[in-house]
Amino acid sequence: MSFELDKIKEESSNHQSNKEQEKMQETTTQEPISSEDYLNMELLRFTTAGSVDDGKSTLIGRLLYDSKSIYEDTYEAVKSSSEKRGDENINLALVTDGLKAEREQGITIDVAYRYFSTPIRKFIIADTPGHIQYTRNMVTGASTANLALIMIDARNGIVEQTKRHSLIASLLGIPHIVVCINKMDLVEYEQDAYEKIRKEYKEFAGKLNVKDVRFIPMSALNGDNIVHRSDKMTWYNGPTLMYLLEHIYIASDQNLIDVRFPVQSVIRPHSEEHHDYRAYGGRIAGGTLRPGDKVVALPSGFTSHIKTIDFGNDSIMEAHTPMSVSITLTDNIDISRGDMIVREDNLPYQSQDIEVMVCWMNERPLQLQGKYALMHTTKSVRCIVKDIKYKMNINTLSRLTDDKTIGLNDIGRVSLRTTEALFYDSYRRNRNTGSLVLIDETTNVTVGACMIIGESSAM
Amino acid sequence: MSKSINHLRELESEGIYVIREVAAQFENPALLFSGGKDSIVMTHLAHKAFYPGKIPFPLVHIDTGHNFPETIAFRDSLMDKLGAKLVVGSVQEAIDAGKVVEEKGYTALRNGLQTPVLLETLEIGKYDAALGGARRDEEKARAKERFFSHRDEFGQWDPKNQRPELWNLFNGKKNVGEHFRIFPISNWTELDVWQYIALEKIDIPNLYMSHKRDCVVRDGVILAVTPFLNLKPDEKVEEMTVRFRTIGDATCTGATLSDAADMDSIIKEVAMTRQTERGGRADDKRSETSMEDRKKLGYF
Structure with a gap:
């Protein structure tokens, strides 16, 4: 996952006039945030998922670097670590891969949280590994996100991983998806390549429950349509990624209707x-x-x-x-x-029989008839798994009813019976009252993340 | 219909929610208070969470004995104001009792000694959750830390085996002898902390504001001259105009040259700065993963 930060540095400064550039070198300032401005800043949480070579690290590096959020000493530390490891380019993954094991193995094990802000918004990035064996990390990162960035390599188009990330974003109810069609420089910035992927993705997304999907053609490496508009894709009239992140309307993402x-x-x-x-x-x-x-x-x-x-x-x-x-x-x-x-005229569901989609997070598979501790809002109860309806193939979206073993990273539909009635809404209506976790009672570890579908029929 | 709150209020609500969860889920929590701005903000959030009641748990200060006098004076007046209970774990006493051995030489730090004293203090008080003001933007190992961070009976952190943490559902279930470290301001950055201090008009020690002080420069770090600092023969003491970005042990907390004497200029300075705040801390510079190594052993 090599990352050419030096190139980004160079590119960024090309966008500055010489005079500005001199000023940059002198003080490396960013626009000062005045005390009035920061009182109007909103918080946007977004998630990225990706794998080796799809340009995700470069994109994050670009956002952090162009918003002046990589500190000089972090940059120097990463540079010297990269040299020590013999990496040819500066390896940005070392900024986020903080754990020893991650550095040794060169992989991201966990969700890494990154922060940056502009005078308009503060951003929290939940950066997660994209491999199928890290589905639980993607689910964790997606659980609090308002927006998901889906990376597509313009040369390869939609691949299995694109579908998996999109399905997880949809299952976890992320309100906004931004499809980043990256590496446009490697397809000669051709509009046709972009349109073909866009059309294909729209067809696929029709099967998902996502409200808002946007597309941006870009080259993270060259900085096209990230912070600055690309002069090589004049056929694209939409916003840059940074503009979209700063301005996309998120105030209505919360449920402000049901008290x-x-x-x-x-x-x-x-x-x-x-x-x-x-x-x-x-x-x-x-x-x-x-x-x-x-x-x-x-x-x-x-x-x-x-x-x-x-x-x-x-x-x-x-x-x-x-x-x-x-x-x-x-x-x-x-x-x-x-x-x-x-409110008396707007009650949640109240029931002991609940139907959920579960994402399993533990090596020991979900046990049919197994008993678990359950946390929902501020309520802790116990539950029993009454039925496993199906397991989902998260690459094809098809339902498996012959193999119903729900193991680590699997997603499936199950029926739970709780010791006491829960007060809940469907996850699609309210993420706060529609989510719950299952906890293994012997190890106390959180083993299942559940999105409530509704009341299950009595058995 | 749409409504929004600004990012500071959202972070504040998240912090208060986490602190209230701790009070509800644990039998005997404590708040780790260092005297630094992050723990002052934590105390402020805890105060708001239970107002008009008092903070329903004690504040624990692990005192290295190498403090700036301003830190202790500030701590004591804050405790008086809040009516909070203070518990002090003393590194000096642990050294005197022969429980820990002090490092020697010019670069001796007491930071490593804090960990055994912290663990002992938590054990004596039978605290099952310790709230800390660590933030994920501070350091790369902290970027992976959960809000509710599980520790085994030896106080160790197992970074590869952390519990999944989803939505706002925090699992504080544990076996006897285990405990949790809780980080309610995980999602705050240094800039958020300063903006929030300005927004809420929170009192902070004047060490954070620009002032004149005798300092020496050692390995590129500006250190305050205090009775605890062993000066090398060739080190030259100079009066400088400085302020501190973090406040810890006086022997390893670096100052920065600064004229920022009020909140507005501090916020501007932090927004423009190109160095991480822990960049001035000699304890983090010992190796690439020194924070992770210390955390695994039980450091906060």
Whole structure:
């Protein structure tokens, strides 16, 4: 995974005028972020998945370098490590592959988180290895992402890995997919090559549940359409990747309709000053809350009204997902951790029989009739695996019903029965109330990541 | 319908959520307090998470004995203000009791001695979760760290065998004798920390602001002259205008030349800087994977 950072350095400075370039060398400044600007910055989390030679590392290096997010000393350290290893070019993988084993084996084992910001947004990249044996890492990285970058080599078009990444992005409900058709320089920047891949991908994506797919022709190595517009692809009128990342509309990705407040903790100060204060702490998992709203607590079914929404020592007039707040109610009703506060006219599903898509994360396969600990919102219960419906072939999207062994990195559809009813929505409607994890009760390790489909029929 | 909150509020909500999870899932947590800006931000988040209640766990300071006096004064006044309980694990006492042996020579550091003292302090207090202010952008081994990081009964970290961590579901289940390190501000960068300090008007030690101080330059790192620093015969003490980007043990925390004396100029300086903040720390420079090696043994 060699990376030509020096070339990027050179290329980047070509975009600067000489005067600017002198200034760069003198102070290596970036646009200062003023105190007003940063209060308007949004956070965008995106995931990348890829394998050797698809240009992913180069692309990330380009984004980090052009946003001035690779520090000089990191760069120097990576440069000297690369030389020590005898790499011909500077090996950017060494920036992200921080673990000894990863460096020794030259592979990315885990999810690596990278950070950069521009004056408009802060970005968190969950960078994951693309091989089939790292499906669980891709799923982990995708679980919190607003956007997925799918890399396609313009010479090869859509390959198995493209389909696998797209399926995972779709299963994990990532709202936006940006298909990066990379290495356009190696196909003479031909529009035909781009259009052919675009058409083929659109046909394939029709089978998936993705709302928003964009395409960008680019050359990460030469910097075409990454931060700067390419003068070699004048036929492309769309945005550069950086512009898209900075401006793509993400404010509606959260569910702001269904009020869901899983109670995380009960806040009772037990002090003279706040003798009767009793609030419910939690992170809003859906919807918008205001003082005066009529609410109902589950599972008790008692109703009350929101008295105040407290945030530190401020009371606020409105709060919405994903804010962490404390809520006080007008009535003193019995509510504890694991309960959920919702609106009376908009209830979640309540059931002990739940149908999920599971991604298995452990060497020991999922056990039919096996019992697991289960975490969902702030609730911990136990469950039993009642049925395995099918295993999915994640390259072809076909359903396997003859081989239902769900082992490490497999994805399948199963029915669970829980010890207590959960309050949930389908994953497609709300990622916060539609996700759960399974935990092995003997090792305490998280073994399964589940997306809720709905209630399973009674058996 | 659409609404959004800025990146600092989103990170703040994430941090508060994680801290509340710790209070709910563990019997006896503690917050590791170093006196640096990250642990001050952590304390601020913990205060907000349980307000108007007090922080429901103690703050633990592993004191190398080589502190800037400002750090200790700041720590004590903060504890008073919050009404928080402070537990101190003393490296000096451990040295005096012969539990650990001090390194010798000009480049002697007490950083390695912190780990056994930390583990002993956690053991004595029977803490089952230790909250720390480490961030993933600080160092490459930390980039792989989970929010809930499992430690075995020896306090060791097994980086190749970490638990998957998905969505906002944090699994704190453990066997007897094991414990967790928890990092609520994992997703913050140095710039986020400073912006948040400015946004929330959080008090910080004046060491972070530009001031004049006697320093020496050793191996390209500007070190403050303190009673704990062994000066080499040829080292020249000079008064410099500096500030600190991190505050740790006074013998290995490098200062940077800076005129930034208020929050706005610090934020501008951090936004423009081209060196990582730990670049000034002699403890990280010992080898390519020195952080991972120390973490495996139980360093935070």
